[in-house]
């Protein structure tokens with residue numbers, strides 16, 4: 001896909017991976033609707049980008065009706081949406097005995113419902129036009145188990161399963177679905193957490209955004225359905 005002139009919705013665009021992907025899309029000539037809960041954070045993230053290349057659509061991805069309204073506004077403002085990047089996410093490590101209901105709900109609603117709602121809202125337009133690309137930012141924790149990740153790991157298995165099933169539903173209708181399983185990335189999500197790697201050994205947001213955008217820019221005859229991106233040295237010595 002040639003990104004120039006394309007339109008995209010990126011959730012989680014105020015920080016980390018989502019922000020870096022949005023920036024790459026803007027740099028490649030796309031117009032991008034930026035989604036996150038705080039309009040101020042979205043505007044701050046995009047403050048150095050050309051003003052006509054983005055719009056801020058504050059929205060909580062856990063709220064189905066709010067997401068539906070956001071998607072309608074994105075389609076109204078952008079004309080059509082070619083690309084959706086689901087990067088909004090919540091993370092908390094906790095042993096199962098420490099995993100309270102509130103944390104479980106927060107992880108599930110943000111990571112799983114927050115992927116389902118934007119995808120379901122924007123897919124019909126893509127199917128109508130027979131063209132689209134949906135990226136689901138999952139994690140290496142969808143590939144293997146890690147202690148302390150029963151909650152977060154369950155949500156990432158869920159979104160990877162969602163992506164793989166969706167691929168089979170839409171691939172013959174011109175919509176590409178990228179299940180992007182990513183290893184540790186140096187973003188604010190780790191603040192206050194014990195990290196599995198020193199932060200300087202983690203992937204950078206630019207590296208991850210580069211890999212995701214490269215997957216999008218393959219010719220329309222090709223698709224990266226499953227991406228597993230890790231730091232070259234792996235996760236353990």
Ligand SMILES: NC(=O)c1ccc[n+]([C@@H]2O[C@H](COP(=O)([O-])OP(=O)(O)OC[C@H]3O[C@@H](n4cnc5c(N)ncnc54)[C@H](OP(=O)(O)O)[C@@H]3O)[C@@H](O)[C@H]2O)c1
Pocket residue numbers: 011012013014015016017018035036037038041059060061062086087088089090091110114137138139140181182183184185186187188189190
């Ligand atoms: N960092 C890693 O090591 C890593 C590795 C693999 C996968 N991932 C995944 O990558 C994605 C992005 O993570 P990140 O590391 O870039 O984290 P981050 O820097 O903390 O960014 C998270 C983004 O999600 C938004 N967000 C959170 N809850 C939301 C909600 N309810 N509605 C709308 N937006 C919401 C945040 O904005 P507001 O708070 O302003 O709403 C922020 O823009 C997540 O799905 C995460 O699971 C991260």
